[in-house]
Amino acid sequence: MSTTPRFIAVLDVGKTNVKLVVHDLETGGDVFVRTRPNAVVDAPPYPHYDVEGMWAFFLDTLKEAAAVQRIDALSFTTHGATFVLLAGDRLALPILDYEFLGPDALDDAYAVARPPFAESFTPRLPGGLNAGAQLYWQARAFPDAFARATAIVPYPQYWAFRFTGVLASEPTSLGVHTDLWAPEKRTFSAFANAEGWNRLFAPLRSAFDRLGTVTADIAARTGLSPDTPVYCGIHDSNASLLPHLLSRKPPFTVLSTGTWVIVFAVGGSASALDAGRDGLCNVDAFGNPVPSSRFMGGREFDLLTEGHAQKPTAADVRAVVDGGVMLRPTFVPGCGPFPDETGSWSVEPASLPAGVRTAAVSLYLALVARAAMAVAGTAGPIVVEGPFGRDTLFAEALQRLTGRPVLIAAGTTGTSTGAAMLALGPEGRPNLPPDRPVGGAYDLSDLEDYAGRWMR
Secondary structure (H helix, E strand, O other): OOOOOOEEEEEEEOOOEEEEEEEEOOOOEEEEEEEEEOOEEOOOOOOEEOHHHHHHHHHHHHHHHHHHOOOOEEEEEEOOOOEEEEEOOEEOOOOEOOOOOHHHHHHHHHHHHOOOHHHHOOOOOOOOOOHHHHHHHHHHHOHHHHHOOOEEEEHHHHHHHHHHOOOOEOHHHHOOOOOOEEOOOOEEOHHHHHHOHHHOEOOEOOOOOEEEEOOHHHHHHHOOOOOOEEEOOEEHHHHHHHHHHHHOOOOEEEEEOOOOEEEEEEOOOHHHOOHHHOEEEEEOOOOOEEEEEEEOHHHHHHHHHOOOOOOOOHHHHHHHHHHOOOEEOOOOOOOOOOOOOOOEEOOOHHHOOHHHHHHHHHHHHHHHHHHHHHHHOOOOOEEEEOHHHHOHHHHHHHHHHHOOOEEEOOOOOHHHHHHHHHHHOOOOOOOOOOOEEOOOOOOOOOHHHHHHHHHO
């Protein structure tokens, strides 16, 4: 095996899909990709993730990849708001789906127990989106099972544990709207300490740390070399941010897009964040607080286009702007810069041709993105990475609305790419293809007037 890892197999657990990607750090491309849906098991004791299904998928696809491609190391990235209660090497409780609203039953008591925003920079979010609320509810709803827990492990490090047997925790997952972490102090919150959970969390490690090598059983089942190193892993939005941290100078703005759109204000200050509009602090791979905001843009796009998105023509865009076809936020309630608003259309959407409907949705999401960027206090050029980078209208509208350059990060697997770059180390310099500028595809005259009417 090469002493410098080049081909990194990334196990990427998104809220919508699960992927195995082999990323080439030398060329910056993906040489192997397999995807499956991330199904939620709607069964007692509460909706939870199909971890054994994912485990079988990872082993099978690693075996498939290793048969045709050199693999030098493993890395992991997952969505946030997910922690694993382990009893020894088994689950003490199923891994709760963060969209489950069960934790809201203890909302009044949790509101008293949770830390102030000035400490955790965490807004109160519905269901299990605050991981602290999940643990608070599980500890009280299932006291016997919770008492058997010997470790609490963030989701990326759970998968690393299954491949290495090494327990670890890591700040990017601990610090993402959890109530469990104090970003500016770089330690557990007073709330986590009061609950005694700080003593259960696995030892703190850097995302860049090499935890060990794959176990002998994994090597035998997949065909990987038993010397294959395994890196600690990272929260998915922070994985998307990492290539930019390694290659750009602040201030700049990154929109990490997928089911969620996460806005990172790199070089900004957390002091002005608005908790009531989904302002929050992320913690990057270096342990630094990053002012952020978010909205469920990918979910809204899918809901609003009903799976029939069609690339808008220039005439479709003009029909939306000139006709004042608008969407009022928010279609996923309780989050984003307009959490208390109720989403609606200005016209009956079923009456619209697919291209016009898609154009209206893209413009709506650009307007929401602009509002979310104001919440985070962003500055500098705007980099769009992930699936929204393929939405030319969204990017051009955002550039017009903000008056700031918008760049499309090359590639469509930002989370996997960032997780692979952990193998470069904290001083690494990634080999990234050039950004793609936007502009010129659509006539966006009068967009400012359209936006003004939308705000009113």
